[in-house]
Amino acid sequence: MTVSGTDPATVETVELRIPRKAEWVAVARLAVAAIASRMHFTIEEIEDVKLAVAEACTNAIQSADASNQIHIVCEADHAHLRVTVANANIEGAPAGAPPAPVEDDVRVDGLGVFLIRSLMDDVEYEVHPERGTHLVMIKRLAS
Amino acid sequence: MTVSGTDPATVETVELRIPRKAEWVAVARLAVAAIASRMHFTIEEIEDVKLAVAEACTNAIQSADASNQIHIVCEADHAHLRVTVANANIEGAPAGAPPAPVEDDVRVDGLGVFLIRSLMDDVEYEVHPERGTHLVMIKRLAS
């Protein structure tokens, strides 16, 4: 995968895999907040990244997909944080049951993706027929 | 790998990979604290796990080893958190330079491992000739 938006010479990668379940999203959120904090983003920017990554995880959980993990890749260089969120499977593990239907009576469609687009500087969906949807988002450090 | 000490039927796995550098240990610490918090460990127990995992990362960084990542696997069931800390490599990436010699004038040898043994309920070194040292530690939830 090319690291568009980050400098391959200096990029540092943190990878996280969580079970594809609502109760683990907070772990992803806090890990990504720690990464953004290490990169010296402002408190407001850290909150932005935290919410955007959580929304991407929530989408991954609510999508009609039988994968059992969420795979989060954070690539940091001196000027950007690039986060990729994708559904994944533990190799060899049986696929989990498909997620329960979303039972919100008010499903504000698009609010999650709208927030991600508002809070991050660059957002892309990479649709891989084999590997599912990858949501890629970039936050730039003020220089 | 068998999951000794955790129940394979209900175990949930969170995996983290960080660069093998001092500045990323805080990210591992905070992620593991979030996991322990999600499992409803007490605040004191969360601090214990946090410090133990950080000490394991510090050892991994200070060991004479050319790997460029630390691989942390957290396995949670209803009664235990099992954390494995190991050196690892990004596949295909060139091995990093060996770490700088530890320049503490006072190197209190064994303090890290001593703390890990004091703070966790079960600690094992799995030495793999090929894959390096895996430190495995278990904290039990009070029932």
Add this chain to the structure above:
Amino acid sequence: MDIKVNVRETDGDCNIVELAGEIDVYTSPKVKDALGELIDRGVYNLVIDLEKVRYIDSTGLGVLIGGLKRVREHGGTVNLVCTNPQIKKIFDITGLVKIFGIYDSEDAAMKASV
């Protein structure tokens, strides 16, 4: 990482729902249940105090919107108490400031509920 829900009756006909913690995909069902229970009991004027909420995501917003829709069917109101700039920003960005009353104190939110 969890949410606490505390419901208080007031002298007027509104109830104060005080939320503390984080409202996300994991915890928002608990908030939804608490609001649903009140509305089922015929409480249609709600003040939701978000002062102790450190984090809210789109599922949390969805639950608040769902509550508002239900009470409006009975001529009710949802007024929010919120001064946390990051959380106010989320209501701003999404345009929800226009559909909720957002106040700086429980008193102000209660006065608006009358």
Add this chain to the structure above:
Amino acid sequence: MDIKVNVRETDGDCNIVELAGEIDVYTSPKVKDALGELIDRGVYNLVIDLEKVRYIDSTGLGVLIGGLKRVREHGGTVNLVCTNPQIKKIFDITGLVKIFGIYDSEDAAMKASV
């Protein structure tokens, strides 16, 4: 995730080193440098205030022990201010309570330094 170091002179001949934040493998070199600078300048009675330290690991303990070893060569002392139970526990477990003076306030630590 970072450490702040603030050095204050006092009326007596000791200096107060106030640390705030987290002392770990990344930040402890900064603490080591600050202590080293003081000792190089001939300050051998140190009060290290850990009240705003939320976290310390073995590398942080190593830096404190290193400072103590250096000032002892000059008949100096290191007294700590610490009431955080989790951090006191680390000094307990490791037996370091026996080699550092640990006090509840800067005043008490300064009196012990005389």
